[in-house]
Structure formats: structure tokens, C-alpha cells
Amino acid sequence: MANNYKIETRQLAKVYHGQQVLKSIDFSISPGEVKAVLGPSGSGKSTMLRLMSLLEASDGGVILLDGKELGVEVVNGRARPSTEIELARQRTRLGFVFQSFNLFPHMNVMENLLLGPTAVFRKPRKEAQYEAEVLLKRVGLIDHCNKFPSELSGGQQQRVAIARALIMSPEVMFFDEPTSALDPELVREVLNVMEDLADSGMTMVVVTHETGFAREVSDHVVLFNEGRIVEEATPDNFFSADAPLPVKQFLQHVM
Amino acid sequence: MAFDSAVFWDALFSRSYLNGAFVALSLATLVQFFAIVIGFFLALGRESQKTVLRYFTSAYVWVFRAIPALLILILVWNVLPQLVPTLRSSWFTPYMGALVGLTLLEAALMTEIIRSSLRSVDKGQKLAGKAIGLTPRQIYWHVLIPQMIRVAIPPTGNQYINMIKMTSLASVISLQELLYVAQQNVSRTFSYMEYYSAAAVYYLVIVSVLMVIQARLEKKYMWTSRVAPGNFDVRNIKTWGINNG
Ligand SMILES: Nc1ncnc2c1ncn2[C@@H]1O[C@H](COP(=O)(O)OP(=O)(O)OP(=O)(O)O)[C@@H](O)[C@H]1O
Numbered sequence: 457m458a459n460n461y462k463i464e465t466r467q468l469a470k471v472y473h474g475q476q477v478l479k480s481i482d483f484s485i486s487p488g489e490v491k492a493v494l495g496p497s498g499s500g501k502s503t504m505l506r507l508m509s510l511l512e513a514s515d516g517g518v519i520l521l522d523g524k525e526l527g528v529e530v531v532n533g534r535a536r537p538s539t540e541i542e543l544a545r546q547r548t549r550l551g552f553v554f555q556s557f558n559l560f561p562h563m564n565v566m567e568n569l570l571l572g573p574t575a576v577f578r579k580p581r582k583e584a585q586y587e588a589e590v591l592l593k594r595v596g597l598i599d600h601c602n603k604f605p606s607e608l609s610g611g612q613q614q615r616v617a618i619a620r621a622l623i624m625s626p627e628v629m630f631f632d633e634p635t636s637a638l639d640p641e642l643v644r645e646v647l648n649v650m651e652d653l654a655d656s657g658m659t660m661v662v663v664t665h666e667t668g669f670a671r672e673v674s675d676h677v678v679l680f681n682e683g684r685i686v687e688e689a690t691p692d693n694f695f696s697a698d699a700p701l702p703v704k705q706f707l708q709h710v711m
Numbered sequence: 712m713a714f715d716s717a718v719f720w721d722a723l724f725s726r727s728y729l730n731g732a733f734v735a736l737s738l739a740t741l742v743q744f745f746a747i748v749i750g751f752f753l754a755l756g757r758e759s760q761k762t763v764l765r766y767f768t769s770a771y772v773w774v775f776r777a778i779p780a781l782l783i784l785i786l787v788w789n790v791l792p793q794l795v796p797t798l799r800s801s802w803f804t805p806y807m808g809a810l811v812g813l814t815l816l817e818a819a820l821m822t823e824i825i826r827s828s829l830r831s832v833d834k835g836q837k838l839a840g841k842a843i844g845l846t847p848r849q850i851y852w853h854v855l856i857p858q859m860i861r862v863a864i865p866p867t868g869n870q871y872i873n874m875i876k877m878t879s880l881a882s883v884i885s886l887q888e889l890l891y892v893a894q895q896n897v898s899r900t901f902s903y904m905e906y907y908s909a910a911a912v913y914y915l916v917i918v919s920v921l922m923v924i925q926a927r928l929e930k931k932y933m934w935t936s937r938v939a940p941g942n943f944d945v946r947n948i949k950t951w952g953i954n955n956g
């Protein structure tokens with residue numbers, strides 16, 4: 457028990473329609489670490505992310521944040537499952553960035569950022585607005601704060617989405633293929649923001665097809681296949697000539 | 712038979728016509744309001760995980776979509792008081808009867824509109840709300856309902872306008888709405904043209920005003936920072952289209 461992982465899963469499992477999509481996943485990440493998750497389509501990468509970020513319930517196993525189990529409340533020494541409202545509170549500690557951005561289309565950029573702090577934390581608007589401005593400057597979009605998502609490019613939308621997650625001060629950030637929906641020329645601006653975030657010490661789990669990002673920014677690379685983690689290595693070893701066979705086979709496919 | 716414009720103008724500005732128009736407009740507005748509220752909860756029931764709720768709400772929608780409005784009104788007015796004795800008192804006026812009957816019907820239709828509007832909101836929206844820590848109720852209030860409204864405005868506007876016209880059916884339970892007033896005048900004087908066209912003018916005016924309000928609302932829900940007339944975003948066309956569904 458005496459490890460100091462930021463977030464950790466033990467025997468995490470998920471079944472869809474009788475099909476075991478995640479098979480006993482043990483995944484752990486230290487504070488400030490960046491892990492890239494690679495793997496073929498349908499291997500369960502997104503599923504693991506949705507489970508770890510509490511967006512979806514697991515069918516087995518546990519998730520620990522700072523060594524404390526998520527989704528469980530201990531009252532008078534007895535454990536019970538968290539209610540939806542308690543789960544919502546736990547989710548504020550976990551940020552999620554989607555492949556398809558999922559900005560709120562009926563709100564402008566500023567309102568997209570303000571909703572979380574004002575509705576969830578009941579922060580005064582002024583205070584939240586100040587934090588939003590700091591974050592929008594950081595992702596280079598302060599000049600666009602009155603625009604609606606439909607008026608932004610994909611790269612800009614994804615940067616807003618990252619700021620919207622960051623304004624909740626999450627302790628871990630999950631990225632599910634954050635650049636896969638972008639035109640190639642817009643990928644860089646999003647990766648730059650993510651690199652900046654990694655440099656600032658954020659704990660990050662990044663599902664990606666960008667082997668360049670995995671190689672240069674991540675501390676560890678994890679390979680998924682058919683609902684299991686089949687390999688974990690430092691980028692240097694992962695992308696080296698004498699990597700294990702499954703890694704080589706996978707990399708041959710994507711490169 | 713010549714058109715007697717004096718009779719027409721008298722009718723148009725008569726107290727009974729104004730009254731009838733007010734009855735039609737207020738009744739339709741109340742019906743639409745209650746139907747939206749009830750329809751919202753029925754729509755949630757239709758999408759519920761609980762089988763009992765799903766069956767109950769589907770049965771409701773099925774029954775009230777099948778029965779003609781006229782028959783519902785007659786049943787509510789003539790049969791319901793026999794089953795529910797408290798309705799045999801003076802407060803159960805034709806207006807109340809029409810309000811109950813038309814709301815029962817309209818709620819079923821609104822259920823389907825609201826349900827498909829809720830479904831049209833991208834699945835990722837709920838996830839995004841969850842991810843920033845909103846509770847299920849906050850997700851509905853801040854994320855899903857505003858987006859649902861945009862999709863629901865055109866079909867709901869149609870329903871409302873239809874409801875204005877449907878209130879005329881309540882003349883069978885002797886509600887003194889526009890058509891009823893016109894009919895009474897006609898049966899007294901046999902001046903069909905004058906009295907009925909005066910009634911038609913009222914419907915035209917009411918419906919035109921509602922159409923303007925609907926257009927304004929639709930514009931308000933365009934979600935762009937600069938909304939210029941004619942600056943129509945092609946990306947919106949898909950959701951607009953379900954109007955005809
Ligand atoms: N909501 C769901 N309902 C049913 N099956 C699902 C659901 N989500 C995922 N699956 C199935 O689970 C398996 C793993 O899916 P997942 O999305 O986690 O894969 P992935 O590794 O993220 O793939 P990709 O690279 O294509 O995004 C797939 O077979 C998929 O069809």
C-alpha cells in the first residue's frame with residue numbers, strides 16, 4: 457500500500473454486451489508523470505480513460521487517487537458506493553480532454569470556462585473570470601473569449617477545452633486522442649499546450665497516435681492490446697531497435 | 712349576398728370577439744405551457760432505465776396520440792365528471808374542461824418532440840458536463856436543456872400555432888372561444904361571410920405574431936457572436952430539419 461502513486465488502478469475490468477473490453481488492468485502513474493497510451497483501435501484505451509476519470513462505472517477492480525479509493529465513501533468505518541453527487545465532486549479532481557472537444561456550443565469561450573467554477577465550486581463570477589483570463593492567455597486564446605465554439609478552428613477549440621478542464625484545478629489530466637480530429641497543420645498548437653502543461657508538472661495520461669509526442673514528452677509508454685497492457689517502457693526503450701516483438705509489430709502498423 | 716362591411720367591422724371590434732380571442736390565446740398558451748412541463752418529465756420517463764416508467768409513459772403517449780382531440784374533449788367534458796364526482800361542481804367550466812383535455816393531448820405530442828430534441832444533443836455534451844464535475848441536474852439545466860430548446864423551438868412553435876386553432880374545437884363543449892362566438896352570431900343573423908371572416912382575421916393576427924416571436928427565438932439560439940440577418944450558419948441546417956419529422 458505504501459506507494460505514492462498519484463492515481464492507480466487495480467484489476468480494473470469492463471464488460472460491454474458480454475464482451476470483456478478491459479481485462480484486469482493495473483495502471484499506475486506517479487505525481488507529475490506523463491504516460492502515453494498506445495494501442496490498436498478497439499483495444500480499450502478510451503474505455504480505461506473513461507473508467508479512470510469516473511465518466512463511466514467499472515465492472516470490477518478499484519481506482520485509487522492518492523491511495524484513496526474513488527467511487528466509495530467510508531462512513532463510520534463502513535464503505536458504501538458514492539452517490540452521483542459525490543461522484544461529481546470527485547470528478548472535479550480529474551480533468552478530461554475529448555477527441556471531439558465537446559465544448560458547449562451554446563456558450564462562448566469565456567462562459568465555457570466559467571460554468572465549472574461557478575456552478576460546481578460556487579465561485580464568484582469575478583474571481584472565476586480572472587482565472588479564466590489567466591488560462592486563456594496561457595493557451596493563447598485571450599482574444600477569442602467572446603467567440604462561440606462554431607467560430608473557432610479545431611485547434612483553438614481543443615485549446616479552449618484544455619483550459620476548461622484546467623480551470624477546475626484537476627490533479628490528473630486525461631487526454632483521449634486530443635489531436636486525432638484535427639487537420640494536420642493544427643496538431644502542433646495543441647501539442648505545444650500539452651507540452652507546456654507537462655513541463656509545469658501536471659500528471660497526465662495521454663492516449664495518442666502521435667508517436668512523436670510519446671517519444672519526446674512522455675516519461676513512460678504503455679501499449680494496449682485486446683483489453684490488456686502488453687508492454688510498458690520508457691520512450692527510449694519503447695522506440696528502440698530491440699523493443700519486444702508486440703511493440704515492433706504495433707509500430708510497424710502505425711508508422 | 713353582398714358583404715356588409717359594417718357588420719364585419721362591428722364584429723371585429725366587438726367585445727365578444729375580443730373576449731373569444733382572449734379565451735383562445737390564453738387557453739392555447741396555458742395548454743402549451745403545461746404540456747411542455749409535463750412532456751419534459753414524460754420524455755425523461757420514456758428514456759428512463761426503469762422499465763415501469765418506460766411502459767407507463769409509452770402507453771400514455773400511445774393513447775393520446777391515437778384519440779382525436781374532439782373525442783378527448785367530449786370525454787373530459789361529459790364522461791370524466793361521472794367518474795370523478797368533484798368535477799361536478801361549478802369551477803369545472805368549459806374552459807377548465809378544454810384546458811384539461813387539450814393538455815392531456817398536447818403533453819403526449821410534446822413528449823415526443825422533447826424526447827427527440829434531447830436525443831439530438833450530442834452524447835459528448837453530457838460527458839463534458841460530467842467531466843467538469845456537474846451533477847446530473849446541473850448537466851440538464853446548463854448543458855442539455857439549452858441545446859434541446861434550440862432543436863425544439865420550430866416543432867414547438869408549430870404545436871403552439873396548431874393549438875391556437877385547436878381551441879376552436881372546444882366550441883363543442885360550449886367554450887365561448889372565437890369560433891363559438893362567430894357561430895352564435897351567424898345562427899342569429901345568417902351573415903356567414905362577415906362573422907366568419909372576422910374570426911379568421913383574429914386567427915391570422917394571432918398566428919402572425921406568434922410566427923414573428925418564433926423567428927426571433929430561433930435567431931437568439933444561433934449561438935454566434937455576430938448574428939446578422941441572412942447570415943445563416945449551414946452547420947445548423949441539420950438540426951433545423953427535424954421540424955418536419
Ligand atoms: N459504449 C460502448 N458500448 C458498447 N461497446 C463499447 C462501448 N465503448 C466501447 N465499446 C467497445 O469496447 C471496445 C474497446 O473500445 P475503446 O473505445 O476503448 O477502444 P480504443 O482503444 O479507444 O479504440 P480507438 O483507437 O478506436 O479509439 C471496442 O470493441 C468497442 O466496440
Ligand SMILES: [Mg+2]
Binds near residue numbers: 501633
Ligand atoms: Mg478511443
